Amino acid sequence: MFSVNWSAWWIAVPLVLAETYSLVDSLLFGLGMWRLKERGDPPPAPPDRTVDVFIATYNEPIELVMATARAAKAIRYPHRTWILDDGNRPEMRAAAEAEGIGWLTRSADWAGMPRHAKAGNLNNALLQTDGEFMLILDADQIPLPEILDRTLGYFEDERMALVQTPQWFVNVPEEDPLGSQAPLFYGPIQQGKDGWNAAFFCGSNAVIRREALMQLGVSRYVGEVEEGVRRALRTARSVIRSARRQLPGDEVEVRAALDEIEGRIAEARAALTAGEALFDVTFRFQQQVAEVRRSLVAADLQTMQADLEIIASLDGIADSPDGGLATIDLSALDQMTQREWSPLGAVETVEALVRAVDVGRGGEAQPIMPLATISVTEDMATCMRLHTLGWRSAYHDEVLAHGLAPEDLQTMLVQRLRWAQGTVQVMFRENPLVQKGLTLAQRLMYFSTMWSYLSGFAALVYIAAPVVYLTIGVLPVQALSTDFFVRLVPFLVLNQLLFFIVAAGRPTWRGQQYSLALFPIWIKSFTSAFGNVFLGRSLDFAVTPKTKREKSGHDWHLVKPQLWAMGLLVGAAVIGLVRLAVGQGELLGIGFNLLWVAFDLLIFSVIIRAVRYRGFEPDAVPADAGPGAGPTPGVPA
Secondary structure, three states: OOOEOHHHHHHHHHHHHHHHHHHHHHHHHHHHHHOOOOOOOOOOOOOOOOEEEEEEEOOOOHHHHHHHHHHHHOOOOOOEEEEEEOOOOHHHHHHHHHOOOEEEOOOHHHOOOOOOHHHHHHHHHHOOOOOOEEEEEEOOOEEOOOOOOOOHHHHHOOOEEEEEOOOEEOOOOOOOOOOOEOOOHHHHHHHHHHHOOOOOOOOOOEEEEHHHHHHHHHHHHHHHHHHHHHHHHHHHHHHHHHHHHOOOOOOHHHHHHHHHHHHHHHHHHHHHHOOOOHHHHHHHHHHHHHHHHHOOOOOOHHHHHHHHHHHHOOOOOOOOOOOOHHHOOHHHHHHHHHOOOOHHHHHHHHHHHHHOOOOOOOOOOOOOOOOOOOOOOOHHHHHHHHHHOOOEEEEOOOOOEEEOOOOOHHHHHHHHHHHHHHHHHHHHHOOHHHOOOOOHHHHHHHHHHHHHOOHHHHHHHHHHHHHHHHHHOOOOEOOOOHHHHHHHHHHHHHHHHHHHHHHOOOOOHHHHHHHHHOHHHHHHHHHHHHHHHHHOOOOOOOOOOOOOOOOOOOOHHHHHHHHHHHHHHHHHHHHHHHHHHOOOOOHHHHHHHHHHHHHHHHHHHHHHHHHHOOOOOOOOOOOOOOEOOOOOOOOOO
16 A cells, blocks of 8 residues: 555545455456366266256247257257247247147246246246256257267266356357357356356256255245244334333233233244244244233224224235235335334234235245246356255366357347346345355355456546546556566466466457456446345346347447547547657656556457447358356456
8 A cells, every 4th residue: 555646546546446356356266266177078977867958938030949949859868858938929839849849838827927037937947847957058059969968977966956068159250259259258267166166057058957946946935934934023023012112001911911922922033043843933923922812802992993904004914916024015014113003903913914924925926936036147146046055066168059149239238238237136135255055165256256247347447547647647656666567567467377377278368358348338237236136126138139130330329438438548648648748747657558558449449340240251260169258357457
């Protein structure tokens, strides 16, 4: 901190925070690489396992889905192939049945219920099939015949829940202008996470053990119902205490009755903590409260009736169609604890609260939801929950399916935004750093992916700092001295050396470019996910189009923030050169910042190429890599 220019704190402090962010990012990346795991040839697939191949689709072209389904049907290992048609299209069903391929759509139970996008589609299929294992494919991911032979052997480990393979796209030219192939992610990063038993599900091209998913679904169901009971008991205690405070001093018997109920509440909470069966606890507690209520029948019936009307008006209690305490507004519960209660009204409320716990999960199409529905992407949260239960995962680094990448900038941005939003939603709702059941390394491996999506805010600082110095001469550090460069240059060099070593010949530059160049997407993902999780704003799910979008011009409007940034950098460089020419700046400072500007402009140059990209030409040679999910961890700025 001694080098910080505190007189220019408004740029110095943000730069310190941004550089600290990048340092943490690099350390997390290095930790992952510390246990990079190359598995080599997989164990042989065991015979006689039952497998369902799920092809998830919503509105993709029927022939595209059928091409994937035909390839899935041709997989050598015995299995059943299912098209999960979330669009419920008669023509899709007819095409599938004509070729002997299974077709599933949502059951009638889903009518009027939350859909949960792809996670809901898969959860519906899970309860309509019975294979021991499931191979999950997106509609455009055409599997190779050997995909199950190369993955099922890992499940000889009885605690193996998931085997993920790379996603690789055939419609990407060698220069990969949209950054669709992510060889660093589907390679060293997943291999590094695998070394810490933290390789995670990426939504497609993965085989999952049904037993693990169903255990996860049941455990989540039990946990959520138990939390509903605990919430009911906490609120009941507050209601009883409120009623007791309002009693006249001569109501000795009534006070004793309320004291008894509070004691029973404490016993019920202790029994839950001790692991006693939920049904036994709630049944015994209801019987005890009913006995106390019968002793208070002489209370004021008119007051009780008014209290019951209050109870009936609360969502989630009485005749609420979406029923249950699991969906009751927490502010309404808080209001209950603050109002005046008559003794009988308080007792009736306690009974109603416990009865109202949504054991049947009436607000959902099915009580058991194995795949996570807490974000617009189901993959990471599901895998993290499996790891909390002690299950294992593996990353098999072999391309076993060929998919289609976005063919224009707009489609690519939609895809990246959805990935980022889903990841940030999980960070807000189930931050891995506080999840019980995960090892410290697993927590850090999950958090490192989430952390990387915060890079958009650091990018703003890395753009602003050279602009500020070149235009007005304000330096965020005391001086650009030898001490400064002795510390900075080795970090930058070693960081790039780390990338070079772990990449082992895989191209990483495009990923580094998009880590900075997509800063508006990363910022939007954070703000929109925050609004969804904490402010209740909607967050629409958008399926990535699998066909080329017709367009007449270039989509420059999609990259306005990047163009403004480039303009500011170029303008600042010109001003810096003028200041140097007239003797208003130091050669070292201006030279260093001009190099910084040149590096940023080199990074942003990928945006120009992306806007001008007109789609894949069939005679182009695709790069031999796989797609990624977001910013490249550890990229220095």
